[in-house]
Amino acid sequence: MATAEKYVGGGVPRKEDPKLITGQGQFLEGLTLPGMLHAALVRSPHGSARINSVDVSAAAAAEGVVAAYSGADLADEWAAGLPMAWPVTDDIRIPDHWPVAQDVARYVGDAVAVVVATSRNAALDAAELVEVDYDVLEAVVDVEAAVADGAPRVHESFDDNKSYTWALTNGEVDEAFAKADVVVKERYTQPRLIPNAMEPRAVVAQPVPSTGDFTVWSTTQIPHVAKVLFALTLGIPESQIRVIAPSDVGGGFGSKLNVYAEEALCIALARRLGKPVKWVAGRSEGYLATIHGRDQVQEIEIAATSDGDILGYRVHILAAMGAYLQLVAPGVPLLGAFLYCGCYGGEAYHFECTGVFTNTTPTDAYRGAGRPEATYAIERAIDSLAREVGVDPAEIRRRNFLPAGDMVQSPGGLAFDSADYEPALDRALELLDYDGFRGDQAERREGGGSRQIGVGFSSYVEICGLAPSQVLASLKYAAGGWDAATVRMLPTGKAEVVTGSSPHGQGHVTSWSQIAADALGIPYEDVTVLHGDTHVAPHGMNTYGSRSLAVAGVAVHNACDRVVDKARGLAAHLLEVAPEDLEYEAGTFSVKGVPDRTKSMPELAFAAWTAHSLPEDSEPGLEASCVYDPPNFTFPFGTHVAVVEVDTETGAVDLVRYIAVDDCGPVINPVIVDGQVHGGVAQGIAAALYEEATYAEDGTLETSSMVNYLVPSAAEFPSFETDRTVTPSTSNPMGVKGIGEAGTIGSAPAVINAIVDALSHLGVTDVPMPASPERVWRAIQAANGGEA
Amino acid sequence: MIPASFDYERASSLDEALSLLAAGGEDARPLAGGHSLLPLMRLRLARPSLLVDIGGLDELRGVHDDGDSVTIGALTTHHEVAGAAALTGGSGLIAKVAGGIGDPQVRHRGTLGGSVAHADPASDLPAALLALDAEVTLAGPGGTRSVAAADFFIGPFMSAADDGEIVTGVRVPKQEGWGSAYQKFQRRAQDWAIVGVAAVVNWTDSGIAGAAIGLTNMGGTPLRARAVEAALTGTSEKAQILEAVSKVSELETPPADENASSEYRLHLAQVLIARAVAEAAGCPGMQR
The missing domain is CATH 3.30.365.10 (Aldehyde oxidase/xanthine dehydrogenase, molybdopterin binding domain)
Incomplete structure (x- = not known):
């Protein structure tokens, strides 16, 4: 047929x-096995605290409870701590990371005890009966405060809170800056973000005591990788572990690209108790116990001629690791390290990143992982350069684009396949009607009303197709690609x-x-x-x-x-x-x-x-x-455009239009590609306008639920306008590149650039993310252009 | 998260509900639409020992036109209030406010009485009731009584309702001939207001003959901006209104939270009062 x-x-x-x-989706929470027990964790309410004692006796005696354990009680379950697979430098500091803390709790949410009961309700009720005696220690939650002299140390065994410093230099950087007519220097903060997969995490571990076999169901993105790491963490032969990611896992965005305490713990409890053990995260529990993303402070300098031709780049970043090193956390900034020059040329580039411990939930890869941060920095900074040299923001991008071609050398260090950046910019400008927009903007400004409009661009290039195994080896990643x-x-x-x-x-x-x-x-x-x-x-x-x-x-x-x-x-x-x-x-x-x-x-x-x-x-x-095993990465690119209307009296930002022109090579399914772009763009806009996880000084996560961690809904977005150019990758026989993260990577700088553009006539040059109404209003006040 | 365990009774009459609440003691709570109480229970921030479900008490449902005023039963959903034809004149404010609460799901389950009884200073209806000089009706073991909205809200999540009392409804003066507006400022469509301004204005040929302003989330209770109201009376031009709204600074310092500092809240209140008054006056010349 x-x-x-x-x-x-x-x-x-x-x-x-x-x-x-x-x-009819088959999600893990619906899985019930005969004799199954339920685990509930007791978590530290302190950002940093010495654990003097853990008394589980009242919990153990509660109705329905089968067992209750402290971290010390479980210490002999672990053949190794929770895994970290990306030691980016030879001298990286890697702290012990036990599934249940044994001596010190290092963030609010760090597990300190576990209760196992015959029902989830009984386990949750009994968990409230565990008594933990703490000596509360001083916490440090801010990445810059953590590297200051005299900062409280997250890990006493290290001299300071620095985990590693990784650097990259291409070309003669000082020379490029010495001969520059213009140097722009900008400082940006990447807010801490909480990934919000529709389905919170869950795990069930089922033992066969007579054979020593285990079946582990987990809401994971990485069942095969997890199997290897479960074996290493628990000392169980890999051949005796079967890992199943259910046929439906409700989203991940990187948050399920990890090996978590609760996964190891359920396997250990199943081994100890001889029965299946299940754990399901609540939404707010997940906010504490599932990785966060971003949380960086960036300094970027661009050296250029008076015409706006870029000569060189310097980038220094501090990247929060959180309290421990999760699976690939140290490597996340490296995924951005090659992209701080964007799709632009230049002679020289220096990048330096320091990974920093703070008393916060560990960070790790969140949709885009390193590339949104890099793209934000360069796409914001190139707008600053445009203002500095008096060149239109679309024109300065065009002027600095790498030439079209294959394997085009970026000053960042990589050679980009399938580079052809102008057509995407041209198409975006055409969809926007750029001249028409500037006319409308001028009219609004002349009218002097409280609703001003602005446009922002973001021409990104990113790295997909992870990855050639030999390249991963050179970056010290402990697995293949x-x-x-x-x-x-x-x-x-x-x-x-x-x-x-x-x-x-x-x-x-x-x-x-x-x-x-x-x-x-x-x-x-x-x-x-x-x-x-x-x-x-x-x-x-x-x-x-x-x-x-x-x-x-x-x-x-x-x-x-x-x-x-x-x-x-x-x-x-x-x-x-x-x-x-x-x-x-x-x-x-x-x-x-x-x-x-x-x-x-x-x-x-x-x-x-x-x-x-x-x-x-x-x-x-x-x-x-x-x-x-791919011979090279792939390098999707595109130009995104945001149009905003800003209420200059309140600071409220209304996103009026969003145009995404992406090039992911040949498209297998345009519906899926559009869906990925829409979702990615929504998450990037969310970072630009809404989402920011914040900690109190004592380490309390202030944004502990969706009430105050502002995940936007469809009501906050215009209908996105998507289009594509198609430049096949030469790195694989299908010419495909990947589109899962492009929307997130391209969108945040476009939105912030648009806000700055709307307010530029008032003297505003920067608004931090997320651009809350108060931040926008304060930026206007600070520029002395506001009415209030 | 899963709530701590609790007992549940469904009342078939108001009297039965009151006696169940009395028997349940101070940790018993009435349950209507559940859109304020249940989320708190799921976070274990509220741990009632007994929920008395009053959702079946049809006598507490509906909007009644009493001529000069409108009576709204406590179990009337926000959606039903938003569409109530009896809410004319200044009382139309209640319909406008109800139509903007939460999202469609919340408006179809959440009730007016539940929202009033919850006494959240960030929820919208209390400020509107305050601006309209509405009365809250209560039923308890000792019988029924009415409390002016101004006396009902006494602190964050605290009202003049005694333990064992149930909010049965509100009575709202129609204030025929007055215009109304609710300016709600929020980050996301379904959020609570960072600041909300409920305004009713009697606009005449000679300008503002009377105005009442209720403020959402500007203090521990909904507030009336009485100094602004006084200053507005007799004004007719935009510049005068802007002068009048500055009197909002005579209120106590508003709260600060992750969405707004006190300073910004105060600024927002001024902007939003001016916009609400202009909208309620229905006078295009006063709108910017």
Whole structure:
């Protein structure tokens, strides 16, 4: 049943959606096992405190409680502390990180005891009965305060709060600055952000005491990576652990790219108690116990000619690590380190980053991971340069764009594939009607009313397709960057795709089905995608960093090619011709010049299964695998434009238009790409206007729920306008790049640049993120342009 | 999060509800739409021992036109209040305010009585009731009584209702001929107001003949801006209104929180009062 229809590039509906929108999603909270127990954690209410004693006796005696333990009680469960896989320098300081704190609690939310009961309610009630005697210590929550002389130390065993300093220099930086006509120097803060996946984290660990086997269900983005790390943390042979990310994981945005205390703890408790143990986070509990993102202070300098041609860059950042080093936290700034020159040229670049401990929830990769920070700095600073030299912000970008081409060397140190930045800027300006906008803006300014409008640009380039394993090695990342796929024709002509990616909202089932259906010439509905279970998909590096399509998707594509190759041999055998005498199109092999002599893929699948007549040296079955290690990163780019109206009396910002022109190479599914752009843009705008996690000096998380951590809703956004240019990547055979984070990376600076533009006639040059009404109002007051 | 355990009773009459509350003691609480109480319970910030569900008491539901005034039953949802035809003149303020509370789900479950009884200084209806000189009606073991809105809200989440009393409704003077407006300033569409201004204005050919201003989230209770009201009376031009609104600074220093400093709140109040008065007056020349 071959079909000529091409699925790739078409907007087929997502296979994932019907069950999700009709409430048939299979989420972890719904999983119940016989004899299952429930864990509730007792968490430190102090930012820093010595634990003198933990009395669990009252909790242990409470109704329904099976066991209650302090950190010390569990100390012998751990073969190693919670893992950190990215020691970015040789001298990085890596603190012990136990799933339950044993001597000192180092942030509000650090686990200090656990109660296990026959119901979740009983566990939560009994957790309130655990008595912990603390000596409260002085906390430090601010990244700059933490590196000041005499700051309280997060870890007594280290001399100060610095974990590492990582630096990169390309070219003659001092020379570039010495000959510059103009140097702009800016300081930006990246607010701390709390990832808000729709589904909070959860885990169930089920033991088989007689064999020592464990099955662990976790709302994770990385079941395969987690399996290895669970084995190392708990001292359980890897072969005895099966990790399952349920078929539906409700979003991650990086927050589930980790190995968490509660995962290790449930496995340890299951081992100790011989029963399945489940833990489900509440939303506010997740705000304390799930990684945060960003929290950096950046200084960026740009050296340029009086015409605005950039000569060099200097960047210094302080990056908050939080109280401990989570899985890849030290490396997050490195993912941005190569992007502080944006898509612009120049001769020289210096970057230096210091990772800093604070008494806060650990940070780690949050959608964009390093690239939004870098893009924000350069896209804000280039606007400052534009003002300094009196050049239009669109023009200064155009003037400094790297030339179009392949493997174009960035002063940041990497060579960008598929660079062609002007068409995206041109298209964005056309969609905006830039001249018309400037006319409207001038009219508003002349009118002198309280509603002023502004436009902001952000021309970004980013890094996806993580990653060539050898490059990861050079950055001291402790894992590879490959991914795996197996494609299997079933006897009835259907196909199974087994993927090493672990989708949690991205739509891989749909996209991989499109790729396989086209390659195998079978209907899209006839492709099943299996994922997320280490017993089903033995190999994978999983899903993060916009890597899935450009690595795991390419693995699917290549595995399909191998299946077709094997099918060609079988078809030639059955048709009694040489393989090179066959033509293949849309799932059917035909003999050249004899088009009615054919074998379809389903026919060949059946023949390969019966194995009644196979070519010599051929085995039964029609199946192939590919483990794909990409030769290079991919480098998506684009230009985003924000238009805002600012109420100069109140400081309120109304986002009026948002235009995103992205280039992620060829598109597998435009509906999915648009969805990724919309969601990413919404999260970037959220950072620009709404979201900021704040701590009191004593380490209390002030923004402890969605009441005061301002996650915006659809009501806060205009209808986004999306468009694309298509410049294929040369780094993989599909030309694809990745689009999962571009929206987040491009959007925040566009919004802030627009606010500054709206108020520039009043003398405003900066508004910090998030641009709350009061901050905008104060910026106006400070510029002495306000009426109030 | 899951609430701490509690008992639950559903009352079939007001008398039964009152006796259940009396028997339950001081930790018993009435439950209407649950949109204020249940979130606090889920965070374990409220831990009532007994919830007396009064949601089935139809006698407490509905909007009644009494001629010069309107009576609104406590169980009337915000959505129903927003669409009530009887709320004309100045009392139309209540409908405008109710139509902007929370989001559609909140407005279809949350009730006027629950919002009033909760006495959150950041919620919208109390300031409107204050501006309209409304009365809150209560039923308790000792019978029924009315309390002026100005006397009902006595502190953050504290009202003049005694333990065991249930808010049964409000009575709102219609104030025919007056215009109204509610200016609500918030970060997100469904948020509580950072500052809210409820205004009713009697606009005549010679300017403002009378004005009442209720303020949301400018103190521990909803507040009347009486100095501003006095200064507004007799004004007719924008410059005079701006002068009058500056009198809001005579109030006690407003609270500071993560959304606004005291200074900014005071500034916002002035901007929003001017806008609310202009809108309530319905006089285009006074709007900017």
